[in-house]
Amino acid sequence: MSRFLIVVPPLTGHLTPLRPVAARLAARGHHVVWAGMGPWLRERLGPTAEVHDCVPASFTVGEREPGLRGLAALRFLVEDFLLPLATAMLPGLRAAIVRHRPDVVVADQQAWAGAYAAAEAGLPWATSASTSAELLDPYPPALHDWLSGCLAAIAHPRPVADPRLSPHLILAFTTPELTGPAIAAPASVRWVGPAPQDDPGAWTPPWPARRPLVLVTLGTQSTETGARFLRACAEALAARPELHAVIVDPGGVVGPCPENIHVTPWVPQQAVLKRAGLVICHAGHNTVTESLWHGRPLVVAPIRDDQMIVAGQVVSAGAGVRLRFAHATAAHIGAAVDTIHSDPGYAHAAARIRTAFHAAGGADEAVTHLESLARSTTLIPEATR
Numbered sequence: 477m478s479r480f481l482i483v484v485p486p487l488t489g490h491l492t493p494l495r496p497v498a499a500r501l502a503a504r505g506h507h508v509v510w511a512g513m514g515p516w517l518r519e520r521l522g523p524t525a526e527v528h529d530c531v532p533a534s535f536t537v538g539e540r541e542p543g544l545r546g547l548a549a550l551r552f553l554v555e556d557f558l559l560p561l562a563t564a565m566l567p568g569l570r571a572a573i574v575r576h577r578p579d580v581v582v583a584d585q586q587a588w589a590g591a592y593a594a595a596e597a598g599l600p601w602a603t604s605a606s607t608s609a610e611l612l613d614p615y616p617p618a619l620h621d622w623l624s625g626c627l628a629a630i631a632h633p634r635p636v637a638d639p640r641l642s643p644h645l646i647l648a649f650t651t652p653e654l655t656g657p658a659i660a661a662p663a664s665v666r667w668v669g670p671a672p673q674d675d676p677g678a679w680t681p682p683w684p685a686r687r688p689l690v691l692v693t694l695g696t697q698s699t700e701t702g703a704r705f706l707r708a709c710a711e712a713l714a715a716r717p718e719l720h721a722v723i724v725d726p727g728g729v730v731g732p733c734p735e736n737i738h739v740t741p742w743v744p745q746q747a748v749l750k751r752a753g754l755v756i757c758h759a760g761h762n763t764v765t766e767s768l769w770h771g772r773p774l775v776v777a778p779i780r781d782d783q784m785i786v787a788g789q790v791v792s793a794g795a796g797v798r799l800r801f802a803h804a805t806a807a808h809i810g811a812a813v814d815t816i817h818s819d820p821g822y823a824h825a826a827a828r829i830r831t832a833f834h835a836a837g838g839a840d841e842a843v844t845h846l847e848s849l850a851r852s853t854t855l856i857p858e859a860t861r
Contacts, residue, residue, distance in 0.1 A: 477505040478850035481578035482604075483530075483569065483590030485561060486513040488696045489762045490584045490606040491520060493649040493671045496839040497582075497604075497846075504843065509576045511569060512587065528576065530568030530589070535560070547619075549780040554626050562588040562630050562639075569593035579850045582647075583639070585610065591639035592630060600849050602645040603664075607761035608655045608789070609782030610640055611648055611665060645849050647842045650765055653832035654789050666845050669836025670765040677744025681751065683720055687736070690813065691752040691772075693724040693745065694779075695760040701779060702758075703729035709756055711806035712813065713737055719813075722748055746770075754816055756809065758801070759787035768795060771830035773822035775812040777801040794825035 480501055484491050498508045510517050514529025521527065537557050566589045573581070573593055581601040583590025594601035605611055615623065627639060637643065646665045652658040658665065681689070692709045694702040706723060707730055713721040714734050723730055726741045733739055745766060749755070755767040759776040764786055767774055774796035778787040790796040797812040816822045837844070 477507065478579040478847065479507045479509070479577055480846065480850070481509050481511055481528075481572060481576055481581045481590075483511045483565075483581060483583040483587040483593075484517070484604075485558070485584060485587045486516040486531075487586065488520070489760060490586060490604070491517075492673075492762050493606055493839075494582070494584070494604055495521070496671045496674055497647075497842045499674060500839050500843045501846065504847075506847075507576075509572070509578070511572050511590070512565070528568070528572040530565045530572060531561070532564055532568075535564045537561075550619075553781060554623065558586055558588065559626055559629065562592070565589035566593060566630075570596065573597045573599065580846060582846065583642075585640045588627065588630065588639035591636050591642065595636045600644045600852070601642050602647060602846060602849060603640065603642040605646055605648045605650075605665075607782045607786065608648060608650045609761070609785040611646070611662070612655065612658070612660045645845055647845065649842075650761075651829075651832045651836050653829045654765070654768065654793055654795075656789060656792055666841070667836055668841040668845070669833040669838050670769045671839035671842060672746055672766060672769055676746030676750070679744050679747035679751075681720070682738045683736075687718060687720045688753045688817070689748075689751050690719055690721040690754045690756060691724075691743075691745075691748050691767075692721060692756045693743075693763060694758045695763055696726075703727065705777060705801060705804060706730050708804060708806045709809055710737055710739070712810035715806070715810060716813065722752075754813065756813070759783040759790065761786050764790060765833070768826055768829045769833050771823070771827045773816050773826040775799060775809065775816065777804055793829060795822060795829055796826075797822075 501508050509526045509528055511528045511530045513531040514527050517527045569589050570593055581590050581594035581599050584604045591601055641662050643664055648665050648667050649670050651667045651669050710730050710733050717736050721737045723739045725739050730739045749770040752772055755772050756775040757763045759778040774790055776787040776790050776796050777799040778784045779801050787798050791798050799808055
């Protein structure tokens with residue numbers, strides 16, 4: 477059997493699709509080691525996971541201002557988080573490779589150090605594309621040149637064309653039915669579709685009678701920025717008593733609501749999506765793909781980063797309506813909900829994507845590609861084993 481070193485940044489959405497992949501690898505007898513911010517990983521993976529801490533305890537990241545948007549938000553993400561994180565992780569990843577002797581390194585597309593450490597050791601590496609935003613090269617030339625300059629600033633002895641895009645294997649947890657035509661995608665992309673959790677959890681609706689259900693969530697990174705939008709959603713849905721709504725409100729910002737709205741700090745999202753008919757969200761890649769895995773159309777209000785691109789994919793695919801996060805009122809949100817409920821075309825588009833997602837294979841297909849990569853070659857020098 478083979479050894480896999482999985483490298484992730486401390487971002488929940490980037491860990492999510494790799495957890496079922498790691499579980500399948502282990503079930504098939506492979507040895508799996510996680511690498512990243514040790515305490516953060518252990519808290520989420522539990523005591524049985526083998527974790528190699530690659531991030532020094534001294535590593536810190538400044539707080540991103542809640543109102544940061546557009547290019548300013550991207551600059552913060554790259555220059556103040558991803559670039560320092562890659563530099564901080566490299567020494568620990570070199571040590572992890574020597575200690576654990578992996579046959580393949582699986583690096584999240586924002587864990588750049590994984591690609592550099594694998595290349596230095598002569599190892600094949602795979603990219604985990606936890607978001608599809610960068611697969612089709614969405615940036616204009618000036619922005620592309622700036623990003624290339626940032627990547628070149630990471631000191632590494634062996635050149636890597638782009639640590640976000642492995643030439644050996646890119647696992648894309650989506651399909652072209654959502655992203656659009658994949659003509660410009662790298663040849664190493666494999667469209668495996670979403671990899672939902674094996675145990676979706678259980679959820680019991682708080683209402684005795686069933687009405688059409690709307691799920692409202694802004695993911696795990698938008699607590700401080702989402703207060704106004706969540707309250708506007710509550711107002712819009714309160715005006716529609718024929719609907720039930722679940723609003724995920726980890727910051728406790730929504731306030732009292734009528735009986736048709738259930739406000740909670742957390743839900744088992746997959747379990748709720750089984751019952752929902754519509755999702756209102758920030759266009760985070762995991763939330764969008766999980767919703768479409770269940771065939772649920774969306775109202776998307778992107779906040780920053782890749783969410784703008786993912787929201788565009790949803791609209792282009794016909795599976796949802798887009799709103800402006802900073803300007804959407806209760807009237808705008810209510811109109812978007814009414815539009816989707818009155819036009820069956822949105823549900824039909826979501827069902828088409830659901831069919832493609834299920835056919836793609838998910839975690840099992842990802843493991844098949846990883847096993848093939850492990851068998852194809854072992855480039856790591858014997859002296860480092």
